[in-house]
Every structure is written in C-alpha cells, then in structure tokens.
Amino acid sequence: MNDLIKTILSHRSIxxxxxxxxxxxxxxxxxxxxxxxxxxSYIQAYSIIGIxxxxxxxxxxxxxxxxxxxxxxxxxxxxxxxxxxHQLIGEIENKNVIPSIExxxxxxxxxxxxxxxxxxxxxxxxSMGLGICYIGGIRNNLEEVKKxxxxxxxxxxxxxxxxxxxxxxxxxxxxxxxxHVYHEDEYEQSQxxxxxxxxxxxxxxxxxYEQRTGGLRKDRWTEQMANMLERQNRMYMKDFxxxxxxxxx
Amino acid sequence: MNDLIKTILSHRSIxxxxxxxxxxxxxxxxxxxxxxxxxxSYIQAYSIIGIxxxxxxxxxxxxxxxxxxxxxxxxxxxxxxxxxxHQLIGEIENKNVIPSIExxxxxxxxxxxxxxxxxxxxxxxxSMGLGICYIGGIRNNLEEVKKxxxxxxxxxxxxxxxxxxxxxxxxxxxxxxxxHVYHEDEYEQSQxxxxxxxxxxxxxxxxxYEQRTGGLRKDRWTEQMANMLERQNRMYMKDFxxxxxxxxx
Numbered sequence: 001m002n003d004l005i006k007t008i009l010s011h012r013s014i015x016x017x018x019x020x021x022x023x024x025x026x027x028x029x030x031x032x033x034x035x036x037x038x039x040x041s042y043i044q045a046y047s048i049i050g051i052x053x054x055x056x057x058x059x060x061x062x063x064x065x066x067x068x069x070x071x072x073x074x075x076x077x078x079x080x081x082x083x084x085x086h087q088l089i090g091e092i093e094n095k096n097v098i099p100s101i102e103x104x105x106x107x108x109x110x111x112x113x114x115x116x117x118x119x120x121x122x123x124x125x126x127s128m129g130l131g132i133c134y135i136g137g138i139r140n141n142l143e144e145v146k147k148x149x150x151x152x153x154x155x156x157x158x159x160x161x162x163x164x165x166x167x168x169x170x171x172x173x174x175x176x177x178x179x180h181v182y183h184e185d186e187y188e189q190s191q192x193x194x195x196x197x198x199x200x201x202x203x204x205x206x207x208x209y210e211q212r213t214g215g216l217r218k219d220r221w222t223e224q225m226a227n228m229l230e231r232q233n234r235m236y237m238k239d240f241x242x243x244x245x246x247x248x249x
Numbered sequence: 250m251n252d253l254i255k256t257i258l259s260h261r262s263i264x265x266x267x268x269x270x271x272x273x274x275x276x277x278x279x280x281x282x283x284x285x286x287x288x289x290s291y292i293q294a295y296s297i298i299g300i301x302x303x304x305x306x307x308x309x310x311x312x313x314x315x316x317x318x319x320x321x322x323x324x325x326x327x328x329x330x331x332x333x334x335h336q337l338i339g340e341i342e343n344k345n346v347i348p349s350i351e352x353x354x355x356x357x358x359x360x361x362x363x364x365x366x367x368x369x370x371x372x373x374x375x376s377m378g379l380g381i382c383y384i385g386g387i388r389n390n391l392e393e394v395k396k397x398x399x400x401x402x403x404x405x406x407x408x409x410x411x412x413x414x415x416x417x418x419x420x421x422x423x424x425x426x427x428x429h430v431y432h433e434d435e436y437e438q439s440q441x442x443x444x445x446x447x448x449x450x451x452x453x454x455x456x457x458y459e460q461r462t463g464g465l466r467k468d469r470w471t472e473q474m475a476n477m478l479e480r481q482n483r484m485y486m487k488d489f490x491x492x493x494x495x496x497x498x
Contacts, residue, residue: 001278004253004376008282008369029250031431033257035424037368038383041477042470044425049432056434085429086478088444093475100478104487104496105388108360112407115364116371119286120257123372127253134287139354150435158361175284176293180334182280183298185305186399195337221291226342228290229335229349238353238498247353247496249487 007127012172014131015069017164021052022075026128030077030163033124034117045106046114047082048121049149049157050075056148060160063144064137074130074164078138078145079118081110083246084154099249101154107247114158125163135160142240153245174208176201176221198222256376261421263380264318266413270301271324275377279326279412282373283366294355295363296331297370298398298406299324305397309409312393313386323379323413327387327394328367330359332495333403348498350403356496363407371410380415383408391489402494423457425450425470447471 001009022030027050034048051057052075060078061070070076083101090097100106122132138145138160145157175181180188180197188194202220210218241247250258271279280297288294300306301324309327310319319325332350339346349355371381387394387409394406424430429437429446437443451469459467490496 002376004256005278005282005373007253008373009285011285011287013287027431028427029254031427033254035427035430036258036260036421038260038262038371040383040385042422043474043477044430047430047432047436049434049436051434053434085443085447086474088440089447089471089474090478092444092447093471095475095479097475097478099481099484103481103484104490105483106478108388108407108486109385111357111360112364115361116368119365119368120372122287122365123369124254124257127251134289136289136358139357148435150438152436155436158357172285173291178277178280178284181284181293181296182276183296185298185300185302186397187296187298187401187404189399191337194334195341198334198338198341222338222342225292225335225338226344226346228292229339229346229355230344232348232352234354235348235352235498237357238496241353247487249484 008123010172011126012170013133014166014168014170015133016168017069017073017131017162018167019072020074020165022163027075030121030124034121037116037120039113040109043109043113045081045083045086045110046117047080047155049078049080051078059148060138060145063141064135065140067135067137069133069162070135070160073162077121077161077163078149078157079114079159079161080151081107081114081156081158082154083110084152087154102245102248104247107241110246111158118159118161122161130163131166133162135162139234139237156241156244156246171212174204257372259421260375261419262382263415263417263419264382265417266318266322266380266411267416268321269323269414271412276324279370279373283370286365286369288362289358292358292362294330294332294335294359295366296329296404298327298329300327308397309387309394312390313384314389316384316386318382318411319384319409322411326370326410326412327398327406328363328408328410329400330356330363330405330407331403332359333401336403351494351497353496356490359495360407367408367410374412379412382411384411388483388486405490405493405495420461423453
C-alpha cells in the first residue's frame, strides 16, 4: 500500500482545530490541486470561495446551525457549482447558451465538477498534515449564505470545507460492505442478497457505536438512515435552484 | 511539494491503455479508496458498477459514441447516484422516506457523494501507476446504459471511468487562472476584472493549442465553451431523472 492510498484510507472528519491560520501558499496549493481534477468537456463549472473575514465566518457558522468549527479553523472554503461565467461567455461570444446552461444535465455537470475538485482539495490538505470536514450544513439556509458570499445567479454554494491543524483524534467510520457498493457487470439483482448485506452492516455499525459509547448508543445504520430520511430536510432546494436559473428543463 | 500533491498535479486523462486487466486486488483497493471519501450524513448514496464482461464493455463503448477506450482498458467503472437502497431501508424500517428521497436536495447529495468517491478512486489509481479517463459520454444514452447495467429506479449512472496501464503520454491542460476560480471572502463583484481574467486565459489557451498543433488550431477557451454550450446536449436528462424518481420536488 503506497502513502497516497494510506492517506486516503486514513480519512476521518476533523471538527476541532488549532488556532492557526493556513498561509496563502497553503491555500494556493490546495486550490491548485482542486483545479487539477478532471472537468466535464473542460467546462470548469465551479468556483471556490475562501473565507478569511472573521465576521463572515461567524455568520456562516450561525447559518449552518451553530457549528463552532465553521468559525474556528485554519481556513474555510465554500465550493459552488458555477455556470455564471458560462452565461457571460455566451454574451461575449454572441451565442445562445441559455437553454444549455439551464438544463438538468449542466446542473449535474456543475455539481460533479465541484465535487471532484473538492475531493482533490481534501486529500491534498490531509497530505499536508491538515484535517478537514465537509459542511453540508451550508445548504440549510442558502438564501442567507448567498447574501454573505454575494454569489450571482447560476451559482449554487454546495458545501463548505473547514480545514486546519487537527487537535482531535477521531475514529474512522466503517463503510458499507464492499459487495454492497461494488457490483460486478450489473447491479445486484437479488433483493435477498442485498438485504442480507444491509443486515450484516447493521450488526457491524451497532457494535461500533456500542463499543465507542460504552453501550449508550447502539443504533443500526438502516435505523439511523430511516430516521434521518423521515425528516424532510431542505425541501426548499428545488425552488432555490430554479430561482437561481439552474435545473430548469 | 509532497508526492501526493505531485500525483494530483500530474493528472491528465489517458485514452489508450495496454491490453492488461487490473487484478481483483487492485479493483478492491480502488473501491476501498472510493468508499473512504466523506459522505453526507453517512448516507453513502452511490454505487459503483465494474464491468468485466467484454460484450458489455463493447456495448457501452458503442453507447457513449464509439469510444474505443471504453471497451479496451484495464477495468471500466460506472459511478451511480443511488437512493434505491434508501428506499428499501424505508420499507424495512417502516418509515416514510419517499418525499425525502425524491427531493432535489437528496439528488444533489447522491451526485456529490458519487463524485467525491470517484475522485478518490481516480487519485488512488494514478498513485498505482495507472491512468484514468472519466467518461461523461455514458449520459448520452442513459436509457440504454441502464438496460446494460440493470439498475433499478432511483439509481442514475452518472459517469464512467476507464482505468488501465497508460501507453500514451498526454499533456496537462492549463486550468482557469487561480484568481478566477478562487474568490476571497465573497464572489468577484467586478465584471470588468472577471472578463479580463477570461481574456488572459483565452490568450493562454489559444497559444497552448497553437503550439501543440503546429498552428492548425488556436481556438480560445471562451469560443470553445460557447460553441459547446450552443449545442443543446442531453436535454432529455430532466425527464430521465424524474422518470427514475429523483429530483422531483
């Protein structure tokens, strides 16, 4: 196993950081790594906003639901799907790009491009001895987040990433069984096999929580997921995305 | 600069591979790395289908538009957004998870989860001396791709990834300027500054193509993007996604 693979397999989210800011050089290296990721047809349909301003960080920490580590970290990045520059490109090149930009296909491209870039950034940061945590919570209140970041139409902030020098040592959370996520030649056709894999995973996760909490907690993964998904969360998203003129048709 | 960052910054797409298959151990390592990526609220809303069957590979190569390297490679992966397992979880846990699963928010989560996993896989493969190429072309004809992969409802194949031993040496394509993609504290508010950055990039790309093609080609990036976006491509996507019961509300 090479060092890069070791870094990837050692990933855990870090939510407590030293009071030490990243240097501009570190930020530039992380962003360059993000930009080196593949991009659909060279479209580069994303932007990254890095927050240095303390007041803005505090405001974002409030908006995501009072997560302290959004305010206190080495640097806070926000990754956005971005088709605003492509709208401008249509204007300067005098081509009608609007139907294309407003399609579900290009919305998907923006999301995928942004996420590929972000994961390169995450791994690069971890290779530098830094810890990271993705912050999906910025989608709790995107109207307000957009005001803070002043993003134009056709730009959707997708998630944040807190980066910094870790002070915690957290555990690696076990993932779904290999056979459950990886299918050979075609998607698993046996529902029986599929459910059996979930059952095995439930036992693993239940005992994982039990051990870590001294028996206080022993929920199964399917239980945790069902409870989470029963709550209807961020149901304003479609309206928000369409108001920003993406995913329209 | 550490080795991991060197690997990331050396990325280029590889479209010609030796006639040598990946071992099951290599496949397992790559998938384990994919699974180690962060996932929104532990939801793990993706699946990976690996194609060994030669006939299926040929069929997929046809469907993406006769791309030879989809048939001839060390292994071919398809990354899918997957909320099918969460539908089953709702059934076994007796909770109504359907409105949640069908939301735009969870569609976005599936895309982001799948892309984070894919980029870990890509970097892991490259660290093993393999080359990769993302294949967005599988979205050219998802109805047929779904038949080949036999994916159930609530699963959307997003992109393929051809992996193998590279026989080409390709160039690294220059990315948008750092200042254009990375914004400090808020999105760039000056359209003048924004357009100036694009102009500088256009000059860079034009001379990049000119040098590589001996003057045969010297298109600007904005020109290339405007021409691509003027063509309305994969406009069936919204219908397809909604027929598969995602991104509905």
